[in-house]
Amino acid sequence: MIRLNENKQFPSKSNISYLKSISIEPVVFLYMLAIYINIPTDEALLYRQVCYKLYNISLCNSINKNQTNISEIIIQKYASIYVMYYNVVYTIPSIFISIIYGTWSNKYSHKIPMILVNIGCILSTIVNLFISIFKSNLSIEIFFLSNLIFSLFGSTSTMFSIIYSYLTYITTIENRRESIAIIESCLMFGSTIGSILSGILLDLTNFQLNFLFIIFIHFINIIYILIYVKEVLPMKENIFLWKNFTKTLFIWNDIKDSFKILFRKRKFHQRKYLLLTLAALLCSILTSIGESSIVYLYLKKYPLSFSQSLYGIFRGLKSFALSIGLLLILPILRYLFNINDMTCTILGTLSKCAIDFLYAISYSKTTIFMIPLFGMLSSYVVVGIRSYISKICNSNEEGKIFSIISSFESIDALIGSILFNILYSYTINIYPNFIFFLACFLHFLTLPIFM
Template sequence: MEPGTSGWRRYIMVEPPIMMLLFAETMTGAVLTDLIVYQSCTVSLKLNETLCQLLHTNSSSQEAAAIEAKVQPYASIVLMYAFLLRTVLPSLLSLFLGPWSDKYGRKPLLVSGYMGFSLKFLILSILCNWTVNPWFMQVAFIPLAILGGSCNLMLASICYISDIVKENDRVWQLAWLNASLLFGIVLGTFTGPVIYKQYGYTAVFGTATLFCTLTLLYVLFYVPESIKNCPKSSLQSLFDFSLVKELISTCVKKRDGFNRYVAWCCILTLLLTIFAMEGDATIGFLFVREYFGWDISSYANYTGATVILSIVGTLFAVKLLANLLGISDAALAILSFMSLLGSAIVKSFAWQPWHMYLSGGIGLFGGVPGPILRAILSKSVPPQDVGKVFSLTTSLETLTPLGAVPLYTLIYKNYMPPVYYPCPAWLVSVALYSIAILLVMCIARRTARSNNTSYVQLISESE
């Protein structure tokens, strides 16, 4: 498909599938956590089933809080290993799949990714019918990891957009992709608890399986390949280590047109941002469940509200502040990190449920750093190397949660609220966002000296 696809068709290629995927993922996220907590209580720790039922029937009671204090440390370890299982292999594969898809096409990555999620939810919908050890739930993540996971789905989706959309339109198109993603999160957030309350675990995971299967069929039969005249591929061509060597050399070798200082400052700032966000997501439900006695529905209402605010804040910042008012990239990045910093501070010192909603309002611009930092990064890289830098960046972004999830889990496990106040886990995010602000200031200072580099989007044109 040639770059410059116009009209409404460009909005319905990869956006509807990613929206349905995030709908399924979000719909099952808190429900899966709840299932693992309950199975940890009844099977692993062998507590009385009647007591464990209090986690569902009276989660705000003192008895339930005492049970949570016993169960959550164990359940958090199970969740941590589930995350590691679905992250390690995809992060390594992304080093190969980015350059590979430039030659052999984006559609194979899309198909394999959605197939992996379909199998994951199918396995979960079967396993949840039995009272099994929560460690058996790890089986569902094996096909997802082998087939690429969410990391390579996002990589393929963004590259697909770069293939079919003109350079001048990519910023808005990527913003639309992000909005579609967040819209799926909102739908899943409010739908999951309703289905769970009415029909139970099987219905939730079964619904997710159905949506992911429909998404897979949509990609197979409607979404065309964006790379023209793709040669036939093989497993041997997938694992070509020369592609990885060239990619790394491109990102570290000093040369004309490559502002290595700015590029790596941008990459480091992106990694810090993802580290903090992944850590926050890991302990979010556990925190409000233990500290405020929230159930899945209460947490869904909070998550949905914060995501809606994030959609509004991101579109407002990109369309109005940046495009119409001409606020610089660095200034907008600093504003967004101050927003995230304030949100983390409020969470750490929260003692009333409404404080969590206040943190969501303060974090209005929390979705802005990613697009802005990628825009700055694109200005520091020669046009012919932009795609390679993006592949390495994506791989590092995927590896970053491998450190974030264990760290936040261990801090939360050993310093659980309400014994420790303020919550130390959120203070880690405060420190990371503070460092990110300093890095953006360094980027702004260096880019002010070198404005002669040409602007290109982070994703290069398909060769």
């Protein structure tokens, strides 16, 4: 059980005023805008390519939302397994890249890793662009190349480990939680607009225009980072250390030191609290990632039979509700009840349980569209835990601790994707709702840790 000593005073870790350093928020928005246009587009493209692999093009084009024959079930099973393999290729390299980027950015530069992540997204999207053009003439396994490139340049979790590390340099302990909430809100607004646009663009245009638009957004983000994002490390130190750039590729001692941080002795039993909160965060992420990896298939399947536009609108509403929860509800709760980090995580966990329960009992679109309302507080888990961990760690540890968390999140995402996709492929004929009852139960298991 975790109890934060509310009377404990933590020293400020940065003299840089957050209000004078607002520069990272547009990076988050643009990145998430592109990613959330890309995710549904990739899912739809993968679903199409699986159908082309199993059947001919004319049959795949004839499958409509009311069809419930064996073809749909077979496509769903194969697509679920391919999603699992897809995530394996994506996750394994990103585990090591997250650690390298995290420790490297803590010493040298935050801007360069941010740019590299966006470059990786552009190259990955170009591969998918070619897949969409050549249709059935290319093997479906080429999707693995797309994800491999994405992960080798840094995954989404890598990007946010760098962003949160950067945030610790431009904020103080006193405004850290609010700053994280603003970042999460930019994330949610970007994902809201991206999700809605993805379905509309696909229904009105085609895969090629979607992918070109994604490339354009990442390109704009790179330009913004180069021009407007300021480095927070001393310039003289940067110039000196850049001379030894090649040495940064071999930082095994830094990696080893990063893992040691987790088990370093701390005052007030904070090592135990750190490990407990990390375990709870990983359980929550495992469940959330596993669930999200099969939601597209679940909603596309009869009787829900979501179209691409409807799926995009649903994802957009979820993200918008999360933004409202962070921008409006969280400040109100803090003002009226002065809630601490652990209370945030409890509220977030209960909200996640509600989401999974609604998925599990839903047989109509009306019930599904209640999920954004009940899931409005679900992002409080990440906000509360990240804020709590940043208060435990020293300033010279934060880059490393967030890179370790990012790597654990990647491993977690891999396990969650494998577990949930295998279970879904085996239960789709019997009881596809089972996967969401399992997710609800796993989220509920973390509640005692925060009390």
